[in-house]
Amino acid sequence: xxxxxxxxxxxxxxxxxxxxxxxxxxxxxxxxxxxxxxxxxxxxxxxxxxxxxxxxxxxxxxxxxxxxxxxxxxxxxxxxxxxxxxxxxxxxxxxxxxxxxxxxxxxxxxxxxxxxxxxxxxxxxxxxxxxxxxxxxxxxxxxxxxxxxxxxxxxxxxxxxxxxxxxxxxxxxxxxxxxxxxxxxxxxxxxxxxxxxxxxxxxxxxxxxxxxxxxxxxxxxxxxxxxxxxxxxxxxxxxxxxxxxxxxxxxxxxxxxxxxxxxxxxxxxxxxxxxxxxxxxxxxxxxxxxxxxxxxxxxxxxxxxxxxxxxxxxxxxxxxxxxxxxxxxxxxxxxxxxxxxxxxxxxxxxxxxxxxxxxxxxxxxxxxxxxxxxxxxxxxxxxxxxxxxxxxxxxxxxxxxxxxxxxxxxxxxxxxxxxxxxxxxxxxxxxxxxxxxxxxxxxxxxxxxxxxxxxxxxxxxxxxxxxxxxxxxxxxxxxxxxxxxxxxxxxxxxxxxxxxxxxxxxxxxxxxxxxxxxxxxxxxxxxxxxxxxxxxxxxxxxxxxxxxxxxxxxxxxxxxxxxxxxxxxxxxxxxxxxxxxxxxxxxxxxxxxxxxxxxxxxxxxxxxxxxxxxxxxxxxxxxxxxxxxxxxxxxxxxxxxxxxxxxxxxxxxxxxxxxxxxxxxxxxxxxxxxxxxxxxxxxxxxxxxxxxxxxxxxxxxxxxxxxxxxxxxxxxxxxxxxxxxxxxxxxxxxxxxxxxx
Amino acid sequence: xxxxxxxxxxxxxxxxxxxxxxxxxxxxxxxxxxxxxxxxxxxxxxxxxxxxxxxxxxxxxxxxxxxxxxxxxxxxxxxxxxxxxxxxxxxxxxxxxxxxxxxxxxxxxxxxxxxxxxxxxxxxxxxxxxxxxxxxxxxxxxxxxxxxxxxxxxxxxxxxxxxxxxxxxxxxxxxxxxxxxxxxxxxxxxxxxxxxxxxxxxxxxxxxxxxxxxxxxxxxxxxxxxxxxx
Numbered sequence: 001x002x003x004x005x006x007x008x009x010x011x012x013x014x015x016x017x018x019x020x021x022x023x024x025x026x027x028x029x030x031x032x033x034x035x036x037x038x039x040x041x042x043x044x045x046x047x048x049x050x051x052x053x054x055x056x057x058x059x060x061x062x063x064x065x066x067x068x069x070x071x072x073x074x075x076x077x078x079x080x081x082x083x084x085x086x087x088x089x090x091x092x093x094x095x096x097x098x099x100x101x102x103x104x105x106x107x108x109x110x111x112x113x114x115x116x117x118x119x120x121x122x123x124x125x126x127x128x129x130x131x132x133x134x135x136x137x138x139x140x141x142x143x144x145x146x147x148x149x150x151x152x153x154x155x156x157x158x159x160x161x162x163x164x165x166x167x168x169x170x171x172x173x174x175x176x177x178x179x180x181x182x183x184x185x186x187x188x189x190x191x192x193x194x195x196x197x198x199x200x201x202x203x204x205x206x207x208x209x210x211x212x213x214x215x216x217x218x219x220x221x222x223x224x225x226x227x228x229x230x231x232x233x234x235x236x237x238x239x240x241x242x243x244x245x246x247x248x249x250x251x252x253x254x255x256x257x258x259x260x261x262x263x264x265x266x267x268x269x270x271x272x273x274x275x276x277x278x279x280x281x282x283x284x285x286x287x288x289x290x291x292x293x294x295x296x297x298x299x300x301x302x303x304x305x306x307x308x309x310x311x312x313x314x315x316x317x318x319x320x321x322x323x324x325x326x327x328x329x330x331x332x333x334x335x336x337x338x339x340x341x342x343x344x345x346x347x348x349x350x351x352x353x354x355x356x357x358x359x360x361x362x363x364x365x366x367x368x369x370x371x372x373x374x375x376x377x378x379x380x381x382x383x384x385x386x387x388x389x390x391x392x393x394x395x396x397x398x399x400x401x402x403x404x405x406x407x408x409x410x411x412x413x414x415x416x417x418x419x420x421x422x423x424x425x426x427x428x429x430x431x432x433x434x435x436x437x438x439x440x441x442x443x444x445x446x447x448x449x450x451x452x453x454x455x456x457x458x459x460x461x462x463x464x465x466x467x468x469x470x471x472x473x474x475x476x477x478x479x480x481x482x483x484x485x486x487x488x489x490x491x492x493x494x495x496x497x498x499x500x501x502x503x504x505x506x507x508x509x510x511x512x513x514x515x516x517x518x519x520x521x522x523x524x525x526x527x528x529x530x531x532x533x534x535x536x537x538x539x540x541x542x543x544x545x546x547x548x549x550x551x552x553x554x555x556x557x558x559x560x561x562x563x564x565x566x567x568x569x570x571x572x573x574x575x576x577x578x579x580x581x582x583x584x585x586x587x588x589x590x591x592x593x594x595x596x597x598x599x600x601x602x603x604x605x606x607x608x609x610x611x612x613x614x615x616x617x618x619x620x621x622x623x624x625x626x627x628x629x630x631x632x633x634x635x636x637x638x639x640x641x642x643x644x645x646x647x648x649x650x651x652x653x654x655x656x657x658x659x660x661x662x663x664x665x666x667x668x669x670x671x672x673x674x675x676x677x678x679x680x681x682x683x684x685x686x687x688x689x690x691x692x693x694x695x696x697x698x699x700x701x702x703x704x705x706x707x708x709x710x711x712x713x714x715x716x717x718x719x720x721x722x723x724x725x726x727x728x729x730x731x732x733x734x735x736x737x738x739x740x741x
Numbered sequence: 742x743x744x745x746x747x748x749x750x751x752x753x754x755x756x757x758x759x760x761x762x763x764x765x766x767x768x769x770x771x772x773x774x775x776x777x778x779x780x781x782x783x784x785x786x787x788x789x790x791x792x793x794x795x796x797x798x799x800x801x802x803x804x805x806x807x808x809x810x811x812x813x814x815x816x817x818x819x820x821x822x823x824x825x826x827x828x829x830x831x832x833x834x835x836x837x838x839x840x841x842x843x844x845x846x847x848x849x850x851x852x853x854x855x856x857x858x859x860x861x862x863x864x865x866x867x868x869x870x871x872x873x874x875x876x877x878x879x880x881x882x883x884x885x886x887x888x889x890x891x892x893x894x895x896x897x898x899x900x901x902x903x904x905x906x907x908x909x910x911x912x913x914x915x916x917x918x919x920x921x922x923x924x925x926x927x928x929x930x931x932x933x934x935x936x937x938x939x940x941x942x943x944x945x946x947x948x949x950x951x952x953x954x955x956x957x958x959x960x961x962x963x964x965x966x967x968x969x970x971x
Contacts, residue, residue: 157851161882162792164753246751246795339750428853428882430947431790433757438954447952449760562952 010041017222018045024375031370039308039356039364044371046222046274046312047281050538053374056504057536060378060514063521068530070493072194078286079120079200079270080190081532083494085558087451090194092126095134095187095459095498095554097537101240102184106151110184111159111243112316117188118163119270119319122252125198125259126190129432130446131160133170133186134459134498134552138179140415140733148182150734155243156186157426162245163252166435167427168444170459174415174733177463180542185498185535187459187554191448198259200269201286205350206325207266209280209291212335212342213251213318214244217301220275220314247317247340254338255319264330267322275313279320280346281354285372290351295358297345307363311356322348377504381515384508390468393588393602400665404714407596408639409725411669414595417636418729419647440648441568442487442632443557454565456490456557458482463548465604468589470512472604474519474551479611479673480634481555482527486615487630487676489565489622490557492527497534497553502546504538512549513538519606520551526608527615529555566622568631569648573706575628575679577645577655578688579638581614582607582698585670591635592669610674610697617695618676626684626691628705633675639668639712641677642702646710647723655703658713668713679705742969744785745773747813747829749804754790754826754946761946762787766962775807784969785822786813788829790882790944800843800885801831810836822866822965823938827883830930830940839933839940840898841890847923851884855954856921856943858906858929859913865905865932866968867939867961876913877906877957879943881921886942888924888931898931906930906941 015025018041028044029035036044047053054061066074072090073082080094098113114131121128133156138145160167165188202209220241258265267287269279276293284291295310305313321342323331328344335342349355354371356364401407411417424439436454437445443458460481466473482492497520502509524531540547559565570577587593588602621627629649633641642653660667680688692699703712708719744762748755755772762770762785773780775793780786793804804810810832817823817838825833833839846852857878860871871877890898898904906929910919920927922942930941945958 154850161851161853161884162751162753162795164791244795246792246797249751249753249792249795425854426851428851430853430880430882430944430953431753431757433760433947433950433953436952436954 018042019049020045024048027375037364039311040366042308042312043277043364043366046277047371048374050536051273052278054536055374056377056538057499057513058376060517063517064531065521065524066530068528071530071532073532075531075533079123081496082124082197083532083556085453085455087453088194089448090192090197091455091556092121092124092190092192093188093496093554093556094120094533095185095496095552096535097498097500098184098186099181099500099537099540102152103181105240106148107155108242109155109240110152111155112241113184113186114156114159115243115245115248115316116272117186118165118248121188121190122255123200123268123270123319124190124192125196126192127256128165128188128190129434130189130444130457131165131167131186132457132459132554133167134461135170135172136178136183136463136550137172137174138182139176140174145179146734146736152182152184153423153426159243159245161428163249164431166429166431168429168435168446169439169457172420172423173463175463175548177548181540181547183500183550185552187496189457196259199267199286200283201267202283202289202291202322202348203266203287205289205348207348208323208325208328208344209346210321210323210328210331210342211298211318211345212321212340214247214315215299215301216310216313217315218305218309218313221309221312241314241316243316250338250340251317251319254335254340258331258334262330264324264327265321266324269320271318271320273314275315277311281368281371283320283322284354284368287348290349290353290355290368291346292349292355292357293346295356295363297343299341299343307356307358379510381511382507384511386508390601391603395663398597400663401596404664404668405717408715409717409722411592411595411636411640412643412722412726413729414591415730415733416591417640419727420730421727422731422734436562437488437567442484445488445559445565447562452561454559454562456485456488456559458484459552459554460484461550461552463550464600465589466512466516466551467548468602469604470515470549471519472606473549474516475523475606475608476673477551477553478520478523478527478529479606480632481553482529483615483632483676485555485557486618487566487568487632488559489619490559491619492529492555492557494532495524495529495553495555496532497551499536500540500547500550500552501538502541506546509546516549516551523608526612564623564625566627566630568645569629570645570651570679570705571628571649572681573651575681575705576685577653577677577679577702577705579633579675579677579700579702580617580692580697581675582610583672583674585637585666585672587666587670590637590669590671592637592665606673613695613697614674614676617692617697618678621688621691626687627678627680629679631677633677634671637669637671639715642712643710643722643726645677646719647726651705652707652719653703653710653712654706656711656713658702660713664713668715742768742785742966743783744768744770744787745780745783746770746787746789747773747775747809749775749793749807751793751795752789752791754944758787758789758946761949765949765959766966773809775804775809777809778812780812780816785965786816788825788832790827790829793828793832799835801828801835804832805835817938820935820937822968824867825940826944826946827942830942831885833938833940838938839931840894841888843885844887844889845885846887852921853880853882854921855880857909857911857919858943859909861904861907862902864902865936865939866965868905868964870964870967871960874913876909877960878955879945879948879958881943883942886922886924888928890925895926901934903932904928905932905939
C-alpha cells in the first residue's frame, strides 16, 4: 500500500523546473487519479521530456523506413539498433547529441556525450569498435567559439582515447548559426555475434536489479529537462556531468566478461538522461513488467541526498544489470575483479509499476506505461516565409572571380574545407588494429578480423543546405553519407541519425523538422537504407535564434572483400580523371557563395534516381578493380575535390583544358549532389565508359593525374602551395590566427 | 616462443598486441593479469599501451606497483626480454626498470600519427634483426611521450649505446620537425644496462600488417624471435 499525501497544484516555477506544461501536469494527475507528489513530478517531467519521451518528434519519426532483411533490431526497441553484416556478425550503432552540456562546459560536455553513446553500445553486449563525431561550431574568429571548439575536441579525445575505442571519422562545420549552441553528435559502432545480442529488458518477476559503477551524486540533475528547453546559457554548470573514462573502461570490460562467462545477466541498461529513472522505467517497459527500487541501497557520493535527487541524478558511468534471481553474486564477482562497486538495489515485479522506496517508505508509485508513453504533439506544417527570401539566387548580381587561383586558395583554407588533421590527430584513430582507411578519407574503413570483410562508416549533414531547403537537406544527408561509403567500394546497409533542430513549438523549426524527415525518408527508400536508431535534439537556439536545421546521418556500409577497396587519393601519374554523375554544379548554398560573396542563398537540388545510379556505378567499378581513386565531390565543388585527391595521393592535377560550359565559378566551385571524382589508368577508359553507359550515368573527362602543380582551367598553383593553405586553414583558425592569404 | 601481455585495469592495446604476437609473429601468446604473481612460463613479457589506472596520479605510476611487477622484475633480472610499448614504457620508467620520466608532449596535446624512427642500436632483443640505422615507419598515440632524463643519465644512455630508437625524418635524418613530442635528444626508445628491457613510445603492433598502412613493426617481432632462437 502506498500513501500519497495530497499536494497543491505546483507553481509555474516548479513546473518549469521539471519541464512540464500545466496541461501536462493535469493530464498526469488525471492518469493517476491523484496529484503526483514532488518525486513523482520530477520522474514524470524527466520521462516526458523531449530527450526521453520524443513528444514532439515521435509522430514524425515513424515516416522513416525502418525495415529490411538486414535489420536485426530497429529504432526504439533497444539502446541501439543492430544490422546483420553476414558471417553471423552484427553491427550495433547509434548516434546521440550532447549539444546543451557542451555549450556550457565543452570539455566535459563532449566527453560525457562519448561516454553515454559507448554505454548504449556495450549494453547490447557488443564491443565498441569505432567512434565518429559530427561537430558544428560557431565562428572561430571569436574567442568563445574557439574555447568551445577546442574544449569539445579535447573532451572527445580524452574520453575515447582512454577507452581504447578509435575515433575514425566525423565531420566539422563552422557557421555563425551555431554560435552559442555548438552541436556535438557522437556515434558509436559495436561488433557482436548475433547470438550474443543482449536486451535491455527487465523481465521475470523476482530477478534482481544491480546498480554498478560510479556512486550516485548530485551532478547532472535535470540534464534531460535542461536539454529540452531553450536557452542553455541560463542554466548552470551543476547540470553538466563530469566523466571518468577509466571507470567506463572497467565497466566495459567487466560487462563483456560477465556476458561471455555466465548466463546470469538477463538485461543490461545504461544510466543516461534522468539516470535511474529512465533506466529502470525503460527496462521494465521493454519487459512489460514493473520494478521495485530500494534507494537506501544506492551508493551515494554525497550525504543527505533525497529520493528525488537519487532518482534524477545523472552521475556518469553507471549501469543497471538485471540478474537472474539468486545469481547476482555471480555477476558481482566479476565486477569485484575489475574493482567496481555494485549493489543489489531492487527487483523485477509483475505489478507494472515503478515502485520507489526509501528505507521502506514509499517515495513514488507510478505506472510504467504512463511514463513510457509520453504525450505527443503535432503541429501544422506551414512553409515559413524566409524560404522565399533566401531563394532563388540571382546569378547576374554576382561577379565572377577576378583571380580564380586566389579564390581557390581562399576556399581551401576555409575552416569548412581545410584539412581536419588538426582535430583527428588528437584522437587515437588506430587502436583496435582495424583501421584501414583512417580519418581524412570519404568514409572510414575498418576490417573485421577473421573475415574477408570490412565496414565503412561515414557521418554527414549539411545545415546550410537544410536551411535553404529542408527536404533537400534531409535527403542530401542520407545521399552523401551513403555516397561516401560507396566511394570506398562498400554497399550502404543502414543508418542511424541525430536530428538537431530549434524549438518545435516555433512554426519554422517544426516545418524544417517535418520536411527534413520527409527528405531523409525519400532518400533512405531510394537507397534501401533503413534507419535502425537515432536521437532527437530540439530547442537548439540561443538568444531566440534557432540554429540551422541540422540532420546528421551516420551510415554503415559493408565491403565484402577488403582487397577490393578504393581510397580518395590519386595513385598514379598519367591516370585519367573524370567526374561521374549527372549533378549540375550550382552556386546555390555553396561554400564558395558564402566565402566569396557572404551569401547564404539559393535552392539546392537533389535527384535520387541519379544518386542511386552513380553510387551503383562507382561500387561496380571498384569491385571490378578499374578505379585508382574515388572521391565524393561536395563542399567547395570540383576544384576542391580534385585538390583533396591530389593532396591525399601527393600527385598533381593536369586539367588546364577543363570544359567550362557556363560560368567559370559554377564549374570550378559550384556544388551538387550525385557527383564522384574518379581516376583510372588509360587502359581502363573503355571499360569505365561502358559501365557508365550501362548505368546511364554521364561521365565528364577532366584531365590527368601528374606533375607537381594543380592546374584546373585557369587555376594554376604549385601542389605544395595549395596543400599548405589547405593543411593550415583549420589549424590557424583553431589557434586564433587568421587564415593565410 | 612463449609470450605474456600484461593486462592492467585501463590497458587498451592488450588485445592488439596479443593479436600481433600470436597471429602475425606466430608466438604462443597469452594474457597475464596485473594481480598475478608469476611469469615463470614465458620467454617474453610485453607491457602494452593504454591508460592503466586511467593515468591517474601519473601515467604508469599505479601500474608500476601492481603485484605482477615483482614477477616482471624477476623476469628482467634473469636477462629475459621485456618490452614496454607506450604506456608500457611509462610503467617501466615508473617501476625504475628504465631511467627517466615522461612529460606532456610539447604540443600539450595527444598526438596520433605516423612517425619515422631510426634504429640506433641493434644490441637489444627487440632490434637484433634490424639494420643499424634502419628507418622504421611506426605510429604514435600518446599525450605524454616527451621523454626527459637528467644530464648524467643521458650521458650514460649515450656512453652505453642504450638509445634504441630516435625520431627522424623519412630519409633518416634528425630534424626538429621529426620529433613529435619534444623528447630530449629525439629519443623514442631506450634499453636498460642489461639491454634486455626495452621501452618505446611508438606502436609496432599497429604497423605489422600491410592493410593497416605498414609492416615495419615486424622488425621488432622478428628480432625477438631471432634473439630467442640464438
